[in-house]
Amino acid sequence: MNRLTHLDESGAARMVDVGGKTANARSATAEGRIAMSTATLQAVRDGSGPKGDVLAAARIAGIMAAKRTGELIPLCHPLALETVSVDFAFDESAIRVTARAALTGKTGVEMEALVAASVALLTIYDMAKALEKGMVIEQVRLLEKTGGKSGDWHAT
Amino acid sequence: MNRLTHLDESGAARMVDVGGKTANARSATAEGRIAMSTATLQAVRDGSGPKGDVLAAARIAGIMAAKRTGELIPLCHPLALETVSVDFAFDESAIRVTARAALTGKTGVEMEALVAASVALLTIYDMAKALEKGMVIEQVRLLEKTGGKSGDWHAT
Amino acid sequence: MNRLTHLDESGAARMVDVGGKTANARSATAEGRIAMSTATLQAVRDGSGPKGDVLAAARIAGIMAAKRTGELIPLCHPLALETVSVDFAFDESAIRVTARAALTGKTGVEMEALVAASVALLTIYDMAKALEKGMVIEQVRLLEKTGGKSGDWHAT
Amino acid sequence: MNRLTHLDESGAARMVDVGGKTANARSATAEGRIAMSTATLQAVRDGSGPKGDVLAAARIAGIMAAKRTGELIPLCHPLALETVSVDFAFDESAIRVTARAALTGKTGVEMEALVAASVALLTIYDMAKALEKGMVIEQVRLLEKTGGKSGDWHAT
Amino acid sequence: MNRLTHLDESGAARMVDVGGKTANARSATAEGRIAMSTATLQAVRDGSGPKGDVLAAARIAGIMAAKRTGELIPLCHPLALETVSVDFAFDESAIRVTARAALTGKTGVEMEALVAASVALLTIYDMAKALEKGMVIEQVRLLEKTGGKSGDWHAT
Amino acid sequence: MNRLTHLDESGAARMVDVGGKTANARSATAEGRIAMSTATLQAVRDGSGPKGDVLAAARIAGIMAAKRTGELIPLCHPLALETVSVDFAFDESAIRVTARAALTGKTGVEMEALVAASVALLTIYDMAKALEKGMVIEQVRLLEKTGGKSGDWHAT
Numbered sequence: 001m002n003r004l005t006h007l008d009e010s011g012a013a014r015m016v017d018v019g020g021k022t023a024n025a026r027s028a029t030a031e032g033r034i035a036m037s038t039a040t041l042q043a044v045r046d047g048s049g050p051k052g053d054v055l056a057a058a059r060i061a062g063i064m065a066a067k068r069t070g071e072l073i074p075l076c077h078p079l080a081l082e083t084v085s086v087d088f089a090f091d092e093s094a095i096r097v098t099a100r101a102a103l104t105g106k107t108g109v110e111m112e113a114l115v116a117a118s119v120a121l122l123t124i125y126d127m128a129k130a131l132e133k134g135m136v137i138e139q140v141r142l143l144e145k146t147g148g149k150s151g152d153w154h155a156t
Numbered sequence: 157m158n159r160l161t162h163l164d165e166s167g168a169a170r171m172v173d174v175g176g177k178t179a180n181a182r183s184a185t186a187e188g189r190i191a192m193s194t195a196t197l198q199a200v201r202d203g204s205g206p207k208g209d210v211l212a213a214a215r216i217a218g219i220m221a222a223k224r225t226g227e228l229i230p231l232c233h234p235l236a237l238e239t240v241s242v243d244f245a246f247d248e249s250a251i252r253v254t255a256r257a258a259l260t261g262k263t264g265v266e267m268e269a270l271v272a273a274s275v276a277l278l279t280i281y282d283m284a285k286a287l288e289k290g291m292v293i294e295q296v297r298l299l300e301k302t303g304g305k306s307g308d309w310h311a312t
Numbered sequence: 313m314n315r316l317t318h319l320d321e322s323g324a325a326r327m328v329d330v331g332g333k334t335a336n337a338r339s340a341t342a343e344g345r346i347a348m349s350t351a352t353l354q355a356v357r358d359g360s361g362p363k364g365d366v367l368a369a370a371r372i373a374g375i376m377a378a379k380r381t382g383e384l385i386p387l388c389h390p391l392a393l394e395t396v397s398v399d400f401a402f403d404e405s406a407i408r409v410t411a412r413a414a415l416t417g418k419t420g421v422e423m424e425a426l427v428a429a430s431v432a433l434l435t436i437y438d439m440a441k442a443l444e445k446g447m448v449i450e451q452v453r454l455l456e457k458t459g460g461k462s463g464d465w466h467a468t
Numbered sequence: 469m470n471r472l473t474h475l476d477e478s479g480a481a482r483m484v485d486v487g488g489k490t491a492n493a494r495s496a497t498a499e500g501r502i503a504m505s506t507a508t509l510q511a512v513r514d515g516s517g518p519k520g521d522v523l524a525a526a527r528i529a530g531i532m533a534a535k536r537t538g539e540l541i542p543l544c545h546p547l548a549l550e551t552v553s554v555d556f557a558f559d560e561s562a563i564r565v566t567a568r569a570a571l572t573g574k575t576g577v578e579m580e581a582l583v584a585a586s587v588a589l590l591t592i593y594d595m596a597k598a599l600e601k602g603m604v605i606e607q608v609r610l611l612e613k614t615g616g617k618s619g620d621w622h623a624t
Numbered sequence: 625m626n627r628l629t630h631l632d633e634s635g636a637a638r639m640v641d642v643g644g645k646t647a648n649a650r651s652a653t654a655e656g657r658i659a660m661s662t663a664t665l666q667a668v669r670d671g672s673g674p675k676g677d678v679l680a681a682a683r684i685a686g687i688m689a690a691k692r693t694g695e696l697i698p699l700c701h702p703l704a705l706e707t708v709s710v711d712f713a714f715d716e717s718a719i720r721v722t723a724r725a726a727l728t729g730k731t732g733v734e735m736e737a738l739v740a741a742s743v744a745l746l747t748i749y750d751m752a753k754a755l756e757k758g759m760v761i762e763q764v765r766l767l768e769k770t771g772g773k774s775g776d777w778h779a780t
Numbered sequence: 781m782n783r784l785t786h787l788d789e790s791g792a793a794r795m796v797d798v799g800g801k802t803a804n805a806r807s808a809t810a811e812g813r814i815a816m817s818t819a820t821l822q823a824v825r826d827g828s829g830p831k832g833d834v835l836a837a838a839r840i841a842g843i844m845a846a847k848r849t850g851e852l853i854p855l856c857h858p859l860a861l862e863t864v865s866v867d868f869a870f871d872e873s874a875i876r877v878t879a880r881a882a883l884t885g886k887t888g889v890e891m892e893a894l895v896a897a898s899v900a901l902l903t904i905y906d907m908a909k910a911l912e913k914g915m916v917i918e919q920v921r922l923l924e925k926t927g928g929k930s931g932d933w934h935a936t
Contacts, residue, residue, distance in 0.1 A: 003199070003286075003287075004199055004200070004203045004210060004283055004284060004286070004287070005286040006210075006213075006282070006283045007203050007209060007210070007283075008397070011203060011209060012209055012368075012371060012397075012399065013209035013210075013212075013213045013283075013368065013371055013372060013375070014375070014395070014396070014397040014398075015375055015393070015395050015396045015397070016395065017394060017395035017414065018394045018395065019337060019394040019395060019414055019415065019416055025643060032293070043159070043160055044160070047160045047163050047167060053163060053167060053168055053169035053836045053839065053840075054160060054162075054163070054169075056169075056636075056637065056833045056836035056837065056840070057162075057169045057230050057231065057836065057840050059636060059637055059833065060230065060637060060698045060833075060836070060837050060840045060841070061228065061229060061230050061840070063637070063638070063639055063698060063699065064228075064695070064698055064844075065228055067694050067695065067702050068227075068228075068695065070379050071224075071376070071379065071380065072217065072220075072221055072224075072228075072275055072278075073217060073275070073278060073279050073282050074213050074216065074217050074279060074372045074375060074376055075213065075279075075282060075283065075375065076282060077392070077393065077394065078379050078390075078391075078392055078393060078702075079392070079702075080392060080701070080702055080703070080704060081639070081701065081702060082641060082642050082643040082701065082730065083638070083639050083640065083641035083642065083643060084638070084639045085632070085636075085638040085639070086638075087636065102641065102643055103643065104643055106394065110285060110289070111278065111281070111282050111285075114278055114281065114293075115278060118274050118275075118278060118293070119228055119229070119274075122228075122229060122267065122270055122271060122274060123229050123230060123231075125267070125270065126162070126229050126231060126232060126267050127160055127162045127163075127169075127231065128160060129266060129267075129298075130159075130160070130161040131159075131160070133266070133298055133301070133309055133311075134297070134298070134311060134312065135297070136295060136296065136297040137188070137270075137274070137293075137295075137296035137297065138294055138295065138296075139292060139293075139294065140292065140293035140294075140296070141290070141291070141292040141293065142285075142289055142290070145289070153289055155289075155290060156290065164865070168836075168839060168865075168867065169836065169839055169840060169843070170843070170863070170864070170865040170866075171843055171861070171863050171864045171865070172863065173862060173863035173882065174862045174863070175805060175862040175863060175882055175883065175884055181487060209368045209371065209372075212365045212368035212369065212372070212480075212481065213368065213372050215365065215480060215481055216365075216368070216369050216372045216373070216481060216542045217372070219481070219482070219483055219542060219543065220376070220539070220542055223538050223539065223546050224539065226847050227844070227847065227848065230840045230843060230844055231843065233860070233861065233862065234546075234847050234858075234859075234860055234861060235546075235860070236545070236546055236547070236548060236573075236860060237483070237545065237546060238485060238486045238487040238545065238574065239482070239483050239484065239485035239486065239487060240482070240483045241476070241480075241482040241483070242482075243480065258485065258487055259487065260487055261860075262862065315511070315598075315599075316511055316512070316515045316522060316595055316596060316598070316599070317598040318522075318525075318594070318595045319515050319521060319522070319595075320709070323515060323521060324521055324680075324683060324709075324711065325521040325522075325524075325525045325595075325680065325683055325684060325687070326687070326707070326708070326709040326710075327687055327705070327707050327708045327709070328707065329706060329707035329726065330706045330707065331649060331706040331707060331726055331727065331728055344605070355471070355472055356472070359472045359475050359479060365475060365479060365480055365481035366472060366474075366475070366481075368481075369474075369481045369542050369543065372542065373540065373541060373542050376540075377540055380540075382691050383536075383688070383691065383692065384529065384532075384533055384536075384540075384587055384590075385529060385587070385590060385591050385594050386525050386528065386529050386591060386684045386687060386688055387525065387591075387594060387595065387687065388594060389704070389705065389706065390691050390702075390703075390704055390705060391704070392704060418706065422597060422601070423590065423593070423594050423597075426590055426593065426605075427590060430586050430587075430590060430605070431540055431541070434540075434541060434579065434582055434583060434586060435541050435542060435543075437579070437582065438474070438541050438543060438544060438579050439472055439474045439475075439481075439543065440472060441578060441579075441610075442471075442472070442473040443471075443472070445578070445610055445613070445621055445623075446609070446610070446623060446624065447609070448607060448608065448609040449500070449582075449586070449605075449607075449608035449609065450606055450607065450608075451604060451605075451606065452604065452605035452606075452608070453602070453603070453604040453605065454597075454601050454602070457601070465601050467601075467602060468602065493799060521680045521683065521684075524677045524680035524681065524684070524792075524793065525680065525684050527677065527792060527793055528677075528680070528681050528684045528685070528793060528854045529684070531793070531794070531795055531854060531855065532688070532851070532854055535850050535851065535858050536851065546858075547858075548857070548858055548859070548860060549795070549857065549858060550797060550798045550799040550857065550886065551794070551795050551796065551797035551798065551799060552794070552795045553788070553792075553794040553795070554794075555792065570797065570799055571799065572799055627823070627910075627911075628823055628824070628827045628834060628907055628908060628910070628911070629910040630834075630837075630906070630907045631827050631833060631834070631907075635827060635833060636833055637833035637834075637836075637837045637907075656917070667783070667784055668784070671784045671787050671791060677787060677791060677792055677793040678784060678786075678787070678793075680793075681786075681793045681854050681855065684854065685852065685853060685854050688852075689852055692852075695848075696841065696844075696845055696848075696852075696899055696902075697841060697899070697902060697903050697906050698837050698840065698841050698903060699837065699906060699907065700906060734909060734913070735902065735905070735906050735909075738902055738905065738917075739902060742898050742902060742917070743852055743853070743898075746852075746853060746891065746894055746895060746898060747853050747854060749891070749894065750786070750853050750855060750856060750891050751784055751786045751787075751793075751855065752784060753890060753891075753922075754783075754784070754785040755783075755784070757890070757922050757925070757933055757935075758921070758922070758935060758936065759921070760919060760920065760921040761812070761894075761898070761917075761919075761920035761921065762918055762919065762920075763916060763917075763918065764916065764917035764918075764920070765914070765915070765916040765917065766913050766914070769913070777913050779913075779914060780914065
């Protein structure tokens, strides 16, 4: 079906009615990365170990933003998230974030995972931008979702 | 200077003190894109012309999110934005967003422009995800900033 | 019973306890209008067709505000809305808005529908106020509600 | 000039650039009313004197909403309000609200006054709706504005 | 078990997964007090009877803040509160607040009750600080909780 | 003068008009503590060093809450904070928090510092409550303020 579900037949945006759907366990995992120079990467590492709060701040920001997805994305339903987690890994010239959200509900949490990943990456940008303004956020995408009528899905 | 300005000497996060800075005109422009199949792109086009609200919703979402940057990014200052705009262009297999923010103030608006671009892209993902879950948000970056003590900056 | 349910016996405001109520399907529809001159009405029409975002912005604003009803109205419960829609019609010298909200829950969504209608109308005012400051918001009222122990209700 | 200032030449919504405007003292006063039966009106009176919180709750809700106008109305600037007040008067079969906002800034506060009045009226509706669902919000309009390049304005 | 449940095995903060828990009736009651001089206490009393809004404002602020606990406390779940109430009592040189929250859900509402009490006390501070800046907020603590797997708990 | 400045002559709450005041440099420092057992204190220490995020989360929560003071405390002005910092110290059986806020503006930031301290303490409670529900928040008070017409003030 080649239709945008968030538009009614006249093209008007609306919040899709999920009233008739069944509440079941759903999860979503998203990822993304922020590319930066080796020097900036080292500074973030130095500010994230015993001595600093950089990744802790980015993790908290991502988790808190996931809870506000319904305020940011116009047609998202307000959801009672049951868990959110945000993890980081260091690549050679990038920091990779993975965010996972889950709930028992009538609609999926893809957007919540994507918002968590995006805001965590933006927070890293904010904290390191005095060192390097040219950092680039890349490859923000859904990795997998589980649950719901459309079933599980995994990125290829 | 190889230091993260948002950490104090002990590594603790803090909101940088801009009290001693001068208020002057500052702007920032950010961009990003969301890659999708030709079929999805066509559906968004169809939902954004005379018949639909897709890009209008994404634009409004980006503008509204820019105003809430200080709530989303932990160490950003709350700012009195004087203008925000969000524009879209269709590439062959992607939609490109450009966001611009400006104010007269003591600190820059890079994060506001980046947040506007990110949330506009996430909104497009939300509205088209029933058609294609594998869309990827890419190349979210600062294009240029003007004003402030550090002067103008342009992406290379 | 001639009592305000949001006050306890001493007159103190409180959020009414709905813990003992049954969750069932509930909906509410509200309407309102904003009166304006023919010239302003024409400008809004011109800014809402193929060429402009006026009513799309008002629709998005109404939907987003409905989700935040619990933050705006002190004694409203935070609710997991399952759908919200906002529609417009042009009268001779006014724009009429109809807003509908629904959920499966323990309390009704009358306030969510009324907030959506009010904020959509206020957004139209904002976008057209450079043309006419004397526009008037009128007849904001509940049209009908369904579900809940008190049963269905229709405006006379 | 017959143009909607919140749309650019292509019809896209944007937050108008006020960067070039001068900051000066501005105020706005808005009013509105909620019509109800004599019995409901008496109940609100009884719940608003020494014994109850009804109008206090509505006043606080209106003041708090005014501060969040920039979050509710998509193209409003975030503003540093310097004062907000909300007052009530009892008519024979209605409660009338008057809201006033002021600041020293680059743009007017009409929307802040209108939002304060609207949310105060909606809060009264919420608190009295168990008694009467047919209450109607009417005559929400700007009474006057002062300051700014366009000068003072008074409703006729 | 001597472990902080909000940290994973690597020490990273996360929102605890409550997906496997059972939804049941839960409540929490918290209290606190704000110490002040006899003269300030009298002024608050005078501003809270037939003539003033002080405690009504503090009550509304506490109730509204409880609904936003998930936005304020990073790892709290967003919860569908079913009731919140805030009450005050005058001690000789302090005002005591008691806040109660309840819901049917998978996790407890201790934080909601504590946030309501804290924000109510902070609001009293704000309204009386022109008279006495040295007021002190004290003894903010959980009084009891009911429901949940860990069972009931009462302060000793 | 024995008057509550947030009430008008009729006792109605209002946001005090600061339009006529001069913008100058203002700061405020607040403190508070949360008392807990030695065992809980040790667990928080263990979760706050190289291995954990506890105090980083509390610090971020305090800073973010300070920015939202105007949304939480009904009659507070929305303020453009120029810096916020939150620090912790371990006592024998308590964790002490000190929060400082500053801006150049027309009104003081006492509430912002108090809100930051309170929310940081509440966040510690949340993260450690699985270990000890009887923790008590104490001695939340203003330590000093500088700037403004009323001049500097220090707690005795």
